[in-house]
Amino acid sequence: MAESTTVRTHRSDRHxxxxxxxxxxxxxxxxxxxxxRVAKRxxxxxxxxxxxxxxxxxxxxxxxxxxxDETQINVAGIxxxxxxxxxxxxxxxxxxxxxxxQRETTMDFFLFVCGNYNIKSWGTSHVYIRxxxxxxxxVTGRFMDRNDAKEVYKxxxxxxxxxxxxxxPNSDPKPVISMADLQIILVFNMAYDTTIFPSERxxxxxxxxxxxxxxxxxxxxxxxxxxxxxxxxxxxQKLFGSKVVTLSDTGCPGDExxxxxxxxxxxxxxxxxxxxxxxxxxxxxxxxxKALCYEDISLMIVRHPSTGQVIPAMAIRFIHHKGADNKxxxxxxxxxxxxxxxxxxxxxxxxxxLYDDAFDVLSLKKASDVLGTTIxxxxxxxPLRWKVSMLKIPVFRRFGRNGELSDDKAMLYSKLRxxxxxxxxxxxxxxxxxxxxxxxxxxxxxxxxxxxxxxDQMMRYDPKFLTFHDAYLNQMVEFDLQNTFLEEQTxxxxxxxxxxxxxxxxxxxxxxxxxxxxxxxxxxxxxxxxLEQRQAMLKQGRLRKGRREYLIAREYREYYFxxxxxxxxxxxxxxxxxxxYEEPKMELHIPERAGxxxxxxxxxxxxxxxxxxxxxxxxxDLKVSLCGKRETxxxxxxxxxxxxxxxxxxxxxEVEPMLDHFPLLMDPAQCPVCIxxxxxxxxxxxxxxxxxxxxxxxxxxxHLEAHKLSERRGNTIRCEHPKCTDVKLTSVDHFRNHVLTxxxxxxxxxxxxxxxxxxxxxxxxxxxxxxxx
Numbered sequence: 001m002a003e004s005t006t007v008r009t010h011r012s013d014r015h016x017x018x019x020x021x022x023x024x025x026x027x028x029x030x031x032x033x034x035x036x037r038v039a040k041r042x043x044x045x046x047x048x049x050x051x052x053x054x055x056x057x058x059x060x061x062x063x064x065x066x067x068x069d070e071t072q073i074n075v076a077g078i079x080x081x082x083x084x085x086x087x088x089x090x091x092x093x094x095x096x097x098x099x100x101x102q103r104e105t106t107m108d109f110f111l112f113v114c115g116n117y118n119i120k121s122w123g124t125s126h127v128y129i130r131x132x133x134x135x136x137x138x139v140t141g142r143f144m145d146r147n148d149a150k151e152v153y154k155x156x157x158x159x160x161x162x163x164x165x166x167x168x169p170n171s172d173p174k175p176v177i178s179m180a181d182l183q184i185i186l187v188f189n190m191a192y193d194t195t196i197f198p199s200e201r202x203x204x205x206x207x208x209x210x211x212x213x214x215x216x217x218x219x220x221x222x223x224x225x226x227x228x229x230x231x232x233x234x235x236x237q238k239l240f241g242s243k244v245v246t247l248s249d250t251g252c253p254g255d256e257x258x259x260x261x262x263x264x265x266x267x268x269x270x271x272x273x274x275x276x277x278x279x280x281x282x283x284x285x286x287x288x289x290k291a292l293c294y295e296d297i298s299l300m301i302v303r304h305p306s307t308g309q310v311i312p313a314m315a316i317r318f319i320h321h322k323g324a325d326n327k328x329x330x331x332x333x334x335x336x337x338x339x340x341x342x343x344x345x346x347x348x349x350x351x352x353x354l355y356d357d358a359f360d361v362l363s364l365k366k367a368s369d370v371l372g373t374t375i376x377x378x379x380x381x382x383p384l385r386w387k388v389s390m391l392k393i394p395v396f397r398r399f400g401r402n403g404e405l406s407d408d409k410a411m412l413y414s415k416l417r418x419x420x421x422x423x424x425x426x427x428x429x430x431x432x433x434x435x436x437x438x439x440x441x442x443x444x445x446x447x448x449x450x451x452x453x454x455x456d457q458m459m460r461y462d463p464k465f466l467t468f469h470d471a472y473l474n475q476m477v478e479f480d481l482q483n484t485f486l487e488e489q490t491x492x493x494x495x496x497x498x499x500x501x502x503x504x505x506x507x508x509x510x511x512x513x514x515x516x517x518x519x520x521x522x523x524x525x526x527x528x529x530x531l532e533q534r535q536a537m538l539k540q541g542r543l544r545k546g547r548r549e550y551l552i553a554r555e556y557r558e559y560y561f562x563x564x565x566x567x568x569x570x571x572x573x574x575x576x577x578x579x580x581y582e583e584p585k586m587e588l589h590i591p592e593r594a595g596x597x598x599x600x601x602x603x604x605x606x607x608x609x610x611x612x613x614x615x616x617x618x619x620x621d622l623k624v625s626l627c628g629k630r631e632t633x634x635x636x637x638x639x640x641x642x643x644x645x646x647x648x649x650x651x652x653x654e655v656e657p658m659l660d661h662f663p664l665l666m667d668p669a670q671c672p673v674c675i676x677x678x679x680x681x682x683x684x685x686x687x688x689x690x691x692x693x694x695x696x697x698x699x700x701x702x703h704l705e706a707h708k709l710s711e712r713r714g715n716t717i718r719c720e721h722p723k724c725t726d727v728k729l730t731s732v733d734h735f736r737n738h739v740l741t742x743x744x745x746x747x748x749x750x751x752x753x754x755x756x757x758x759x760x761x762x763x764x765x766x767x768x769x770x771x772x773x
Contacts, residue, residue: 060245114163129153175437189206201355206423208395214438313334352623361384367617370620392408397410420433592625631684665743670686670689
């Protein structure tokens, strides 16, 4: 695996071949030696500096523990709660009160936290106590008294938990998925999902994430961006800006006579800064996003040792596991092609790499080029290298507001989580999925089939903590103990169904399934009515209304899954026919997506290796093409505009006129940018909004910022109309004037857009102020 984890920087010529004169190696060697000369160790301190350093260390009373970034953010969170408690209850300054902390103050603080914050499980409040201990240690330079800490924990268990009725942690059901569940969600994602994404590439990324998490048990933070931003109030810098706690920080009187004896013997400023820097926390960047990047993936073409067949293979090195900042423990997983194309994650990665033009060999442009790579007779594999510029680029990337793919920003965890949950509900699963269901499925699949040591290695566990049995072991016992005791044949397949989420799946259930009768008969919320009656609170009223609708939809979903089996049984008892369930029809408007869905669903069993390889090439090519497509939310209400009748010459009646689908004179309600977006269908490109005002809102939200960014960077702005592709414009106003005079589309002026934007900002600010009161 050395080749798959080592960053190679060999240079190739313009044809993608390594140069024969080894100039690429010589350049690489010179570059490495240059870096070695620059990155030298810090210079040694002189005797005078060592003496001054000892004088400074004499005042150090405590060296702070090394906390990960996530821990620092958590401690900053409990710090803000502590400051609020001190201000609202007038117990004193937050720092002086913390340095003279009494047991009763700590107990009262957690009573305040439980009463003022939305806590549902006593596991959360228990974690808050641990974080407060870390805050106390960071500020005071002392560990909290053990007896006081035990009393606080007992107060939490005996008083706070019963008073607020907290539930036990991990009491909610823990769904576990199987191969059948994964197949259902993958088919739904490609064939039946009606969600509109910024680009269809996101659909390919979702499928790849589902597969990798299910095959490896990886946490989502190892694939996508799950880093939280540090608070903007400077609390983390205040708490962790220094690596030590000194006598002045603790407020304890010390012998500072020796410190002040030699005030005249001060060191130069530069040397003083060097000594101060030893005790200050420095910020070090990773040099790459904290997500799965191309340098973590090794693609190769290998020769099967048994059949001699040449097949693609892949290795992924996971480095961003939990606790990687303090205790790195990289894990490498290998992947091979699957018989069923829908499960093949190698095809997804190859498709994304082809779309990104990530291969170092320039001749690899299609799936057949990649899969047709041959292996020299003296070797067992041929690695496929990435371009140096692509090594630190995330594989799964996010999209901007205008639907543009980011160059170097990874997909957000929140996007993966929300899309996964929405698709699972629309697919008919009773329990909303989170990325952890894939990790549970992988760990339970490995349990019993692999040694415990191998299972813990795959899941990145320390065996001594028994993490798998505490948090990930399936609550449903997947063993037929009854028939085993009775010495009868066990129902293994039936118990597999019992243990996974497909048992209660109802494909008739959807995410938005509340009947209209429920909405019509629903009594109004008095608080909501009061908010809607006040003009200043209108924005907040809409937010509360949306929250209420979400809760009603969730409760009705629970009601449906609980009562629907009873209604089905009663219908059978009355002799009524069961409602015939019809499979949803695939209404896909993008040909590439329809082709992939048909390829996945209609793949027959018993195909030969050559037939599977041919279908794999076809699926990869379709995925690459699909990455460049997108749908819009208005497809279901596309209006076909009547085309003007073109005059037909009398002398040539047999020649049919060619309709101009993109006339130079546009409808005033058409978007001048979308008409040139070849990722959309023709109907979407020529779509006309209900009125120009709505079209202007769409342009300001989706396209205006991109045009302004081009103007600030000094780039030319291109008219997207198919007949104006060579027109280069210098500014946004120039663009507005062009689309008005040439295409008869009137956009808002800069002043009008600014006034409207300020009004929206004022309304949002007013709503936030009202909400915070």
